[in-house]
Amino acid sequence: MSSLVPYSINPKSRDVIPKSKVLVVGAGGIGCEVLKNLALSGFQDIEIIDLDTIDVSNLNRQFLFRKEHVGKPKAVVARESILATNPNVNIKAYHDSVLSSDYGVNFFKNFNLVINALDNRTARNHVNRMCLAADVPLIESGTSGYSGQVELIKKGVTPCYECLPKPPQKTYPGCxxxxxxxxPVHCIVWAKHLFNQLFGEDDPDQDVSPDSEDPEARVDGETSVTESGNIKRISTKQWVQDSNYDPQKLFNKFFHDDIKYLLSMENLWKSRTPPTPLLWEDAVSLTDGKTNGDGNDVRTVDMQVWxxxxxxxxxxxxxxxxxxxxxxxxxxLWDKDDKAAMDFVTACANLRSKVFNIVQKSRFEIKSIAGNIIPAIATANAMIAGLVVLYAFRVLVGEYKKCPSIYLRQKSIHSKLILVTDTRMLVANPHCYxxxxxxxxNVFVNVEKMLVKxxxxDVLKKHLNMVAPDVVLDGKGVVVISSEEGETEANDNKTLSEMGILDGSILKCDDFLQNYELTVVVNMNDANEKDDPPFKIIANPEDLKAKEDKNGLQNGLPANGPENDDDDDDDLMIVDDEDISHDPQEGSSRKKRRLNTDSDDDIVEVPL
Incomplete structure (x- = not known):
């Protein structure tokens, strides 16, 4: 590591800058700073993509926005603010998702440079793949508090964003x-699962009903439930869709009936404070010493506990x-910036907290936890954004080797400097998938139990970061999964073995949106059924070999694959984390033309 060398501008940059077309993905904390720097540095052709809308909490650091802009699209307002400063800039804004199938590789080929100012890993993975496919340089950046990073990603020159494994997502046991x-976080996760159960895609793993299979609820291998049998799984989604919908019925089901059932699992409450069932008629009159106002001011709605x-x-x-x-x-799809969805999670999380004697939280606090929002520092954003644009000057004239990764640290291990560079020319991981x-x-799964869906x-989208994959069983030509809606829907509830996918089978996976092909070798997984995730992904052949630990014992396979999709980046890839809301099914009827994907507009990713 060495200190940041003084910056010198190549004279060629002055000629290239006005002619270069730049795409900025994200118009949040870093994005606002980057856009301002680009507009004041002579860039004449800029496009912005962002899905997010402006929230009151953004105003302390996203200086292109004002109070009157709250609720409006970030990309649109950022464009207006930049034009107010420099009306000579040709700037175009897209209030949309960069993951949309309407925007393909040809769209990215329109740009000389792409700059990421994102806050979530899903969008970063996608832009990384699109830039690799389009062979367009990408400057990746992020901050978290007082820390930050800038790095260049260029096909054939540097590692890509997914070359190195990311830390696993923090999860909580279903029981x-x-x-x-x-x-409180347990109740917030439960509330998000409830939202999905009532309004989202069916996902058995997110069923919020009491689980009598909980190991702690058993005595000598037998369930401690005093009533006969398990709780009956009721389709609450049908209740919501019923024209005679009754909110009291749903309320009593989740906060009274289910809680009474939990109390029948006597073994759970031997060392815990038991929950208190709550009926609708009791809840509507319980002010509990907290705000009961219906005002629209920020303090009443966001900052106080309801x-x-x-x-x-x-x-x-x-x-x-x-x-x-x-x-x-x-x-x-749940979105922290959708008012109704966020209000629903806030209410449900606090009601469940009340039932379980857990401290309740304000809407602001719940949004921060539910949306994985890490506090941002305006100064850190400004420093990183400044470095991003300085690197843009070098990238546009091909000085890639003068763009080592830069790290912003509150304290440096080797010196008193807060900005340090990694001067080693890193190379791409030869086993990067x-x-x-x-x-x-190599994917290790139980082919007798895992369903195609x-x-x-879980494997292709969440862990291998595909958006709309097509999968064919190699050698047999069987189409297992199709990105065309309804084409392979009949396969969803079949096991892999029923589709002819056995130990040693080879799958050819193709994501036309990302222009990305991947070969998957399926291996039978002998892991415990309780393992989470119930599969392993291994890209490096060396990891397939058993290795000896310090005691000379044979170690098994790595606990997780090379990429664990998690919104929290590691300390070398730091970001303000928020979940991006997108619908990958929208626009899925696209034509499958790898070399002629005509994408006229672009979309945005939620920024810092």
Missing amino acids: TIRNTPSE SVAKCARVFADTIALLKNELAEKKFL VCSPKPLV EFEN
Whole structure:
């Protein structure tokens, strides 16, 4: 590591800058700073993509926005603010998702440079792949508090964003979420699962009903439930869709009936404080010493903890709103910036906290936890954005080797400097399943139990970061998964073995949106059924070999694959984390033309 060398501008940059077309993905904390720097540095052709809208909490650091802009699209307002400063800039804004199938490789080929100012890993992975496919240099950046990083990603020159494994996502045992929450975050996760259960795609793993299979609920291998049998799984989604919908019925089911059932699992409460069931008629009159106002000011809505009565009313009101929205779509995706969705999670999380004697939180606090938002420092954003644009000067004239990764640290291990560079010229991981010449991974699964839909969602999309994959069983020509809606829907609930996918089978996976092909070798997984995730992904052939530990014992396979999709980046890839909301099914009827994907508009990713 060495200190940051003084910056010198190549004279060629002055000629290239006005002619270069730059795409900025994200118009948040870093994005605002980058856009300002670009506009004041002579760039004449800029496009912005961002899905987010402006929130009150953005105003302390995203200086292109004012109070009157709250609720408006970030990309649109950022464009207006930049033009007010420099009306000579040709700047175009897209309030949309960069993950949309309407925007392909040809769109990215229109740019000389792409700059990421994102806050989530899903979008970063996607832009990384699009830039590799389009062979366009990408400057990646991020901050978290007082720390930050800038790095260049260029095909054939540097590692890509997915070359190195990311830390695993922090998860919570399902039995804790369903049966024995002890922290506010447990109730918030439960509330998000409830949203998905009522309005989202069906996901058995996110069923919020009590789980009598909880190991702690057993005595000598037998369930401690005093009533006969397990709780009956009721389709609550049908209740919501019913024209005679009754919010009290749903309320009593989740906060009274299910809680009474949990109390029958006597073994759970031997060393814990048991929950207290809550009926609708009791909740609507319980102010609990907290705010019960219905004002629209920020302090009442966001900063104060709502009373139980207010939570009950919000529960009923938001379900009615979301029900109407659901009538126009197949399912809804939770978005922290959607008011009804965020109000629903706030109300449900606090009601469950009340039932389990857990401290309740304000809407602002719950949004921060539910959206994985890490506090941002305006100064850190400004420093990183400044470095991003300085690197842009070098990249545009091909000085890639003068763009080592730069790290912003509150304290440096080796010196008193806060900005340090990694002067080693890193090379791409030869086993990277994204940027290597022939990407290949070994996936270890139980082919007798894993369903095709689970393989698509959990393995291909969540862990291998595909958006709309097509999968063919090599040698047999069997189409297992198709990105065309409804084409392979009949396969969803079949096991892999029923589709002819056995130990040693080879799958050819192709994501036309990302122009990305991957070979997957399927291996039988002998892991315990309780393992999470119930599969392993290995890209490096060396990892397939058993290795000896310090005691000379044979170690098994790595616990997780090379990429664990998690919104929290490691300390070398730091970002303000927020979940991006997108619907990968929108626009799925696109034509499959790898070399002629005509994408006229672009979309945005939620920024810092």
